[in-house]
Amino acid sequence: MTERTIERRRKAAPHADQAPMLVAEPPSKKPATRKKSAPTAPVKPFEKKVIALVYDFDGTLSPKPMQEYTFLPKIGEDPKAFWAESNKIAKEQGADGLITYMHLMYKKAKAKGVRIDREDLVALGRDVELFPGVESWFDEIAEYVRIAAETHGITLRHYLVSSGLTEIIEGTSIYPRFHNVFASEYWFDAYDLPYPKRVITDTGKTQYLFRINKGVENLGDSINDHMPETVRPIPFSNMIYFGDGETDVPSMAVMRKNGGYAVAVHGPGKQRQKCVDLFKAGRCDFFAQADYRRGSDLFRRTCLLLDRILADIRVREEMWRLEKAAAKA
Ligand SMILES: [Mg+2]
Numbered sequence: 001m002t003e004r005t006i007e008r009r010r011k012a013a014p015h016a017d018q019a020p021m022l023v024a025e026p027p028s029k030k031p032a033t034r035k036k037s038a039p040t041a042p043v044k045p046f047e048k049k050v051i052a053l054v055y056d057f058d059g060t061l062s063p064k065p066m067q068e069y070t071f072l073p074k075i076g077e078d079p080k081a082f083w084a085e086s087n088k089i090a091k092e093q094g095a096d097g098l099i100t101y102m103h104l105m106y107k108k109a110k111a112k113g114v115r116i117d118r119e120d121l122v123a124l125g126r127d128v129e130l131f132p133g134v135e136s137w138f139d140e141i142a143e144y145v146r147i148a149a150e151t152h153g154i155t156l157r158h159y160l161v162s163s164g165l166t167e168i169i170e171g172t173s174i175y176p177r178f179h180n181v182f183a184s185e186y187w188f189d190a191y192d193l194p195y196p197k198r199v200i201t202d203t204g205k206t207q208y209l210f211r212i213n214k215g216v217e218n219l220g221d222s223i224n225d226h227m228p229e230t231v232r233p234i235p236f237s238n239m240i241y242f243g244d245g246e247t248d249v250p251s252m253a254v255m256r257k258n259g260g261y262a263v264a265v266h267g268p269g270k271q272r273q274k275c276v277d278l279f280k281a282g283r284c285d286f287f288a289q290a291d292y293r294r295g296s297d298l299f300r301r302t303c304l305l306l307d308r309i310l311a312d313i314r315v316r317e318e319m320w321r322l323e324k325a326a327a328k329a
Pocket of ligand 1 (some may be wrong): 056057058059060244245247264
């Protein structure tokens with residue numbers, strides 16, 4: 001489906017994605033961040049029936065930083081040594097850690113005489129490993145919501161907010177599952193070396209939570225204009241954020257402070273402790289091993305949160321009906 005087709009459809013039926021019953025939006029092949037959609041029109045309380053599941057990528061959907069599967073092996077770099085060098089430079093120079101690594105990767109590739117274009121990065125995305133069950137998760141969760149929501153007209157969306165690279169994510173099998181992907185990105189052919197075009201830091205991630213909340217997903221539109229809570233299309237209470245650690249603390253804090261939910265995930269073994277710490281510090285509602293298969297703790301706990309969100313939506317809609325009736329009386 002071309003971008004133009006999607007645009008035309010959206011114009012013809014602006015609320016088509018809020019039609020009764022199901023739920024998960026169909027996978028699309030387009031680069032999600034290039035969407036030129038206008039800001040979503042303000043919605044009435046009873047129309048707030050979009051549920052957004054928002055994911056971090058590295059360590060949350062995939063066991064290791066995505067560069068370790070792809071870019072670094074291609075240029076013959078040992079991941080541990082690379083990150084140590086990158087962090088050392090950033091510290092010495094007082095530079096942003098993400099900009100430093102994005103620059104260093106290409107500097108090293110150039111030194112080795114390896115050219116990696118946008119298409120190469122996308123192709124490398126196919127080698128990124130995903131946690132068990134991630135590929136089936138989207139259908140399984142959609143099925144759960146479809147049954148739990150009954151005929152209640154709920155739309156389920158998945159978003160990715162990652163400090164990793166858009167190009168690599170585009171190459172993964174799950175890319176079409178996301179309504180939108182917000183990730184760091186390169187500007188190719190801008191200069192001698194590809195230049196960071198967009199860098200999403202830990203705290204910068206929170207901006208994208210507000211973009212989802214306010215329906216201002218086009219990056220060309222300012223997120224800072226005031227929008228009263230009552231007209232924001234996806235309330236935080238309809239959102240769950242999935243992250244894996246320290247770098248997700250600002251996002252988890254924003255979610256929970258605004259009435260949303262946060263789930264921390266961990267790899268097998270010792271990695272559990274960081275989630276225990278997050279839980280004890282009140283950063284997340286639940287934590288679980290990053291096993292996305294149906295019936296896992298993560299699946300079950302996510303469904304519990306979805307039950308609560310669905311009940312909340314029903315309560316709000318009933319209140320809205322009552323208010324309308326009361327106004328006439
Ligand atoms: Mg992470």
